[in-house]
Amino acid sequence: MKMKRALTLFISMVMLFSAVATTGFAEKIYPEKVYQLGIDSNTVWKYLDDNTDPAGDSSSAGYERTSWAAPDFDDSRWKTANGPFGAKKGGADLGYGYVADTVLLGCEGTNCIPTYFFRTEFEVPTLSGMTKLVGDIQYDDGAIIYINGKKAATLDDTAVTPEKKALCHPIDSNTVHGGSNYRYFTQITFEVYDLSILKQGKNTIAVELHNGNATSDNIWFNMTNLRLVDEPIEHVTNLCISMGDDESKANFTWHSTKKDANTLSFVKKSELIDGAMPENVQKISTTTIMSNDINKYCNKATVTGLEPDTEYVYMISGNGFQSNQYTFKTGAKGNFNFACLADAQIGASFGDASSGVFNKDTDTEEWKRTLYRLDNEEQFSDISFVFSLGDQVNKAWNEDEYDRFLDHDFFKKYRVATVIGNHDTNSNAYSQHFNIANESSQYGVTVAGGDSYFVYNDVLFIVLNNANELESADEHKAFMEQVMEETKNINFKWKIVAMHESVYTVSNHANDSHIIAPEGFRNNIAPIFEEMGIDVVLQGHDHVYCRTYIMDGIEPITESENYFYGKGRDKAPTAVSNPDGILYLTLNSATKAKSYKIKDQDFPFAAVKNQEHIPNVSKIEITDGKFSVVTYRTTDMTVVDEFTIYRDSAAKAFKDIDENDWFYNDVDLMGKNGIISGVSGDRFEPYTPATRGMTAAVLYRMKGSQPETGNLDFADIPVDSYFSKAASWAVYSGIMPGTDNYIFAPEQNITYKQFANALYHYAAPKNNPETDAIKWCEDNGVDCGVNDDEEISRAQMVSMISKLKKIVDTVQ
Numbered sequence: 001m002k003m004k005r006a007l008t009l010f011i012s013m014v015m016l017f018s019a020v021a022t023t024g025f026a027e028k029i030y031p032e033k034v035y036q037l038g039i040d041s042n043t044v045w046k047y048l049d050d051n052t053d054p055a056g057d058s059s060s061a062g063y064e065r066t067s068w069a070a071p072d073f074d075d076s077r078w079k080t081a082n083g084p085f086g087a088k089k090g091g092a093d094l095g096y097g098y099v100a101d102t103v104l105l106g107c108e109g110t111n112c113i114p115t116y117f118f119r120t121e122f123e124v125p126t127l128s129g130m131t132k133l134v135g136d137i138q139y140d141d142g143a144i145i146y147i148n149g150k151k152a153a154t155l156d157d158t159a160v161t162p163e164k165k166a167l168c169h170p171i172d173s174n175t176v177h178g179g180s181n182y183r184y185f186t187q188i189t190f191e192v193y194d195l196s197i198l199k200q201g202k203n204t205i206a207v208e209l210h211n212g213n214a215t216s217d218n219i220w221f222n223m224t225n226l227r228l229v230d231e232p233i234e235h236v237t238n239l240c241i242s243m244g245d246d247e248s249k250a251n252f253t254w255h256s257t258k259k260d261a262n263t264l265s266f267v268k269k270s271e272l273i274d275g276a277m278p279e280n281v282q283k284i285s286t287t288t289i290m291s292n293d294i295n296k297y298c299n300k301a302t303v304t305g306l307e308p309d310t311e312y313v314y315m316i317s318g319n320g321f322q323s324n325q326y327t328f329k330t331g332a333k334g335n336f337n338f339a340c341l342a343d344a345q346i347g348a349s350f351g352d353a354s355s356g357v358f359n360k361d362t363d364t365e366e367w368k369r370t371l372y373r374l375d376n377e378e379q380f381s382d383i384s385f386v387f388s389l390g391d392q393v394n395k396a397w398n399e400d401e402y403d404r405f406l407d408h409d410f411f412k413k414y415r416v417a418t419v420i421g422n423h424d425t426n427s428n429a430y431s432q433h434f435n436i437a438n439e440s441s442q443y444g445v446t447v448a449g450g451d452s453y454f455v456y457n458d459v460l461f462i463v464l465n466n467a468n469e470l471e472s473a474d475e476h477k478a479f480m481e482q483v484m485e486e487t488k489n490i491n492f493k494w495k496i497v498a499m500h501e502s503v504y505t506v507s508n509h510a511n512d513s514h515i516i517a518p519e520g521f522r523n524n525i526a527p528i529f530e531e532m533g534i535d536v537v538l539q540g541h542d543h544v545y546c547r548t549y550i551m552d553g554i555e556p557i558t559e560s561e562n563y564f565y566g567k568g569r570d571k572a573p574t575a576v577s578n579p580d581g582i583l584y585l586t587l588n589s590a591t592k593a594k595s596y597k598i599k600d601q602d603f604p605f606a607a608v609k610n611q612e613h614i615p616n617v618s619k620i621e622i623t624d625g626k627f628s629v630v631t632y633r634t635t636d637m638t639v640v641d642e643f644t645i646y647r648d649s650a651a652k653a654f655k656d657i658d659e660n661d662w663f664y665n666d667v668d669l670m671g672k673n674g675i676i677s678g679v680s681g682d683r684f685e686p687y688t689p690a691t692r693g694m695t696a697a698v699l700y701r702m703k704g705s706q707p708e709t710g711n712l713d714f715a716d717i718p719v720d721s722y723f724s725k726a727a728s729w730a731v732y733s734g735i736m737p738g739t740d741n742y743i744f745a746p747e748q749n750i751t752y753k754q755f756a757n758a759l760y761h762y763a764a765p766k767n768n769p770e771t772d773a774i775k776w777c778e779d780n781g782v783d784c785g786v787n788d789d790e791e792i793s794r795a796q797m798v799s800m801i802s803k804l805k806k807i808v809d810t811v812q
């Protein structure tokens with residue numbers, strides 16, 4: 001089932017994009033054949049509006065909720081009338097020229113009944129050569145369509161309480177309220193691909209129509225233009241490339257109407273033969289599950305080994321189906337750019353019935369414009385991926401909204417990083433549309449997914465699922481600690497957090513108590529970000545733009561000699577050099593799906609606030625010494641705000657070392673070269689004792705990559721620990737024997753004697769093992785003046801290794 005926009009009077013926008021969609025060569029015009037099936041506003045339906053359950057007593061044995069939709073169901077006690085059906089406070093006139101021919105009972109503004117039921121028949125002349133059943137429908141607030149008793153289409157299929165609280169599951173009862181609760185009715189075209197549910201001759205169509213809540217004042221149902229067509233089916237939809245674990249990977253997701261349309265063929269463009277895939281093309285293995293969307297499958301696959309700056313071609317095939325070839329280009333190594341946006345939230349706009357523009361259409365057209373800007377404007381010409389900071393859709397369950405978000409050529413060309421928003425979080429549909437790298441099943445978890453991270457060109461991106469309104473930041477802290485441990489061998493240029501709910505914002509959500517209360521999320525998470533050495537936090541949710549001053553914990557640094565004032569000192573700083581704190585950005589909506597006013601309130605953290613009720617999109621540029629963000633209006637690509645963080649090369653590798661420290665140069669240099677890493681975040685802890693595990697890891701990194709030595713059979717060396725390869729190498733090459741049989745003691749503090757032995761055997765592995773290693777160290781000036789059995793600090797370890805490195809480098 002697929003829904004698409006049926007009607008829009010948004011003429012200027014349509015004209016803008018119709019030019020883009022022109023393919024430029026003659027194609028067969030579909031549909032060639034259309035069979036009208038005689039369903040229109042005048043069709044006579046049997047209907048039920050008396051608040052009874054047509055399937056009978058739900059507590060009785062053999063109860064089947066949808067039995068009333070079967071062809072042989074006895075509907076003789078139901079009423080008979082033609083459409084359109086509707087009511088507004090009990091009357092026929094819904095305004096804007098929409099008047100019901102048949103007034104439905106039970107919708108008067110109080111005690112509104114949850115469900116109305118409709119049945120009628122239509123005649124199918126032939127199914128030969130036909131591909132889809134298509135119909136136009138106006139409905140308020142949700143509907144499920146059945147053909148011959150089988151579910152054929154679901155429209156805003158979310159159960160709702162009488163008090164209008166959306167439940168986190170589809171409609172599962174004949175007596176539950178349901179649907180979108182939009183202010184007005186929704187008008188769409190639905191499509192049904194599984195024509196095996198139809199038969200030549202007489203067929204039964206049945207519709208259950210749900211009212212959004214018990215105090216709703218309107219209801220509407222009108223089905224027209226039911227037809228069979230021979231248009232080709234889009235077998236693959238919602239194709240999207242999520243970020244892989246790092247820049248060399250890409251995580252694909254697509255939905256298919258055929259279960260076997262799950263082969264992903266992937267090849268460098270340069271390896272195509274006369275434009276066709278070579279026979280030995282790489283076929284990527286796929287996992288396939290049933291999608292929430294009727295008769296669709298959700299497929300996921302990961303491509304690895306991507307090279308920088310390379311064009312690839314891919315296609316999807318299987319079961320006689322073959323997609324077009326799509327191209328995907330990787331970004332360059334090193335410096336990179338990406339686009340960043342928030343709250344596309346397709347489906348959030350109410351629209352304007354008087355102009356004929358209905359809710360989702362407004363967001364969809366704005367979204368197309370935003371993607372058009374990203375794909376065509378000079379400012380975004382070299383982006384490597386796009387980051388969407390949550391609320392991709394308005395209703396977490398809604399497949400139509402996902403279609404509108406994802407079904408654009410843009411997502412076949414670019415990788416996308418996504419964040420779970422509060423509007424995405426209440427359904428597993430999110431997990432069926434995005435293939436998230438390094439996703440936690442333990443921390444920040446909702447039904448949509450959990451905290452996650454990826455690395456791109458030595459920049460760490462931590463993606464937190466904070467849309468579950470957890471007031472405690474402990475889970476996210478535990479996740480970040482795990483990430484730091486897993487990535488401790490990478491010397492990150494920048495560390496960036498992305499999360500949906502902003503902790504520093506100025507509009508509708510500025511005073512949310514779960515964020516700003518003393519025990520709220522802001523106070524809990526800010527020190528954790530500091531501790532982890534985070535540079536920038538990217539956020540959405542408030543549909544407003546807010547850029548903070550550099551935040552020192554929760555205190556804004558409003559004055560600093562490190563700020564630059566490109567627009568004059570009476571304005572906000574435009575850049576900062578070597579900040580000692582974090583920049584928090586809140587981005588406005590990429591579609592203006594909702595548009596909140598800035599609160600008339602003092603926000604000391606806010607350097608720049610902006611609300612022009614215009615969609616925004618930002619570009620972020622990253623180099624070793626620079627993080628810059630420029631935010632544009634999508635209407636005309638003028639600049640809303642820009643800010644740059646400069647880090648000169650003299651910036652310290654670790655925050656807790658000082659130029660006056662005796663070990664500063666060695667620690668700083670080896671830190672910047674990735675030979676040593678911090679204990680946590682940007683802290684080196686020079687006076688903490690060095691352990692045997694650390695020593696092995698540092699020597700291993702200094703040696704450069706080594707051939708695999710196999711796993712040690714040592715009980716205290718877990719295969720996945722950060723030092724396991726290093727320890728195996730150190731033992732096998734005779735540099736560091738275990739402390740006992742099968743014991744390496746990685747957490748044990750290392751003594752000077754053990755350390756001297758390791759250095760000696762590292763420098764001269766073929767030398768006599770009986771040589772006095774301590775004497776060798778002292779003779780070569782590689783000592784730190786402590787006694788043989790004394791422990792050494794991390795600073796002493798680095799200092800000695802640095803001296804050793806000079807000797808080894810000289811010898812080599």
Ligand SMILES: [Fe+2]
Binds near residue numbers: 540
């Ligand atoms: Fe949100």
Ligand SMILES: [Fe+2]
Binds near residue numbers: 345391
């Ligand atoms: Fe939002």
